[in-house]
Amino acid sequence: MRFDNTLELLRNGLIVSCQAYPGEAMRDSRTMAQVAQAALAGGAAAIRVQGLADIRGVAELPVPIVGLWKDGSDEVFITPTLEHAKAVINAGADVVAIDGTRRPRPDGRTLAETVTGIRAYSDVLIMADCGSLDDAISAEAAGVDILGTTLSGYTGERPKTLGPDLELIGLIAARCNLPIVAEGRIHTPADSAAAIAAGAFSVCVGTAITHPATITSWFAAAVEGERGERLR
Numbered sequence: 001m002r003f004d005n006t007l008e009l010l011r012n013g014l015i016v017s018c019q020a021y022p023g024e025a026m027r028d029s030r031t032m033a034q035v036a037q038a039a040l041a042g043g044a045a046a047i048r049v050q051g052l053a054d055i056r057g058v059a060e061l062p063v064p065i066v067g068l069w070k071d072g073s074d075e076v077f078i079t080p081t082l083e084h085a086k087a088v089i090n091a092g093a094d095v096v097a098i099d100g101t102r103r104p105r106p107d108g109r110t111l112a113e114t115v116t117g118i119r120a121y122s123d124v125l126i127m128a129d130c131g132s133l134d135d136a137i138s139a140e141a142a143g144v145d146i147l148g149t150t151l152s153g154y155t156g157e158r159p160k161t162l163g164p165d166l167e168l169i170g171l172i173a174a175r176c177n178l179p180i181v182a183e184g185r186i187h188t189p190a191d192s193a194a195a196i197a198a199g200a201f202s203v204c205v206g207t208a209i210t211h212p213a214t215i216t217s218w219f220a221a222a223v224e225g226e227r228g229e230r231l232r
Contacts, residue, residue: 001123002094006064007145007179010202013045014192015066015181017206018054024213033057035210048204052091059092066127066204067093074106078129078150081107082117089122095146100128100139101155112142119143127181131155136172136180147172148181148204163191166198173199 003009016039020026026035029051036047036058048066049055055067067088068079079085079098088096098114099105105114111128118126128139131151139147152168153160164186172180179201186192192203207214 001125003064006094006125007201009064010046010146010179010181012196013202014043015046015048015183015202015204016042016044016209017048017183017204018058018210019048019050019206020211026212029053029057036061039209045202046095048097048206052087055088055091055093064094065092066095066097067091068097068129072106075155076101076103076105080105082109082114083107085114085118086121089118089124093124095125095127096122097127097129097148097150098144099151100130100144100148101132101135101151102138103155110142111139111144115143129183130172132157133168133171133175136176140176140178145178146181146201147176147178148183150181150183150204152184161185163187164195166194169195169198169200 018032018035032054046064046066047058049058050068050070058065069084069088070077071084072080076099079088085096085098115126125145127146127148128144129148129150130136130139131154136147149165149168152158152165164182169180169182181202181204182195182200183204186203186205187208195203
């Protein structure tokens with residue numbers, strides 16, 4: 001592990017998720033590395049990236065790198081197997097983010113078995129991307145280091161909120177002892193502050209910072225809406 005104090009570096013900090021979807025103009029590892037550098041200049045405490053090439057492209061940045069590998073078409077596709085996790089570690093991640101739900105994993109291992117395998121392989125921290133309180137409780141019992149609300153609204157156990165799932169953050173904070181990374185639909189600085197107030201250890205923001213197509217669509221919709229009002 002590059003940092004002996006990774007968790008302290010994340011405490012009350014902003015993790016910026018630098019990801020672009022396949023087929024998009026920014027879907028290039030060099031571009032993602034530049035986006036990450038820009039995020040650091042703005043005060044990011046850590047960077048979250050997807051894919052082995054992207055992880056390698058930012059591995060030497062002077063902040064913790066949260067790495068993951070989205071692969072497959074099954075429900076569990078965020079670093080879905082132990083072998084995926086090992087590859088993420090080898091690419092240079094300081095924290096490996098894995099699916100932290102209770103759903104079946106493609107390699108047949110349980111979450112606890114996956115965590116055990118990662119521990120035997122490396123001393124990196126393990127972040128469980130959860131979708132519910134029960135996921136978080138199970139992930140904590142499995143031995144992970146960090147609980148994320150990444151999958152809230154995407155697994156069928158909780159509604160998809162317009163903004164961050166502040167209720168889930170509070171529920172996890174009341175039942176679990178591990179640090180919570182609030183992630184998912186955090187669109188404004190106010191959302192980030194609310195997540196910390198609800199009990200999050202740190203906040204991860206992606207789309208609202210690093211996805212120009214979506215950000216542009218928000219502004220375009222607002223302009224179009226105002227124009228429609230004026231024409232009435």
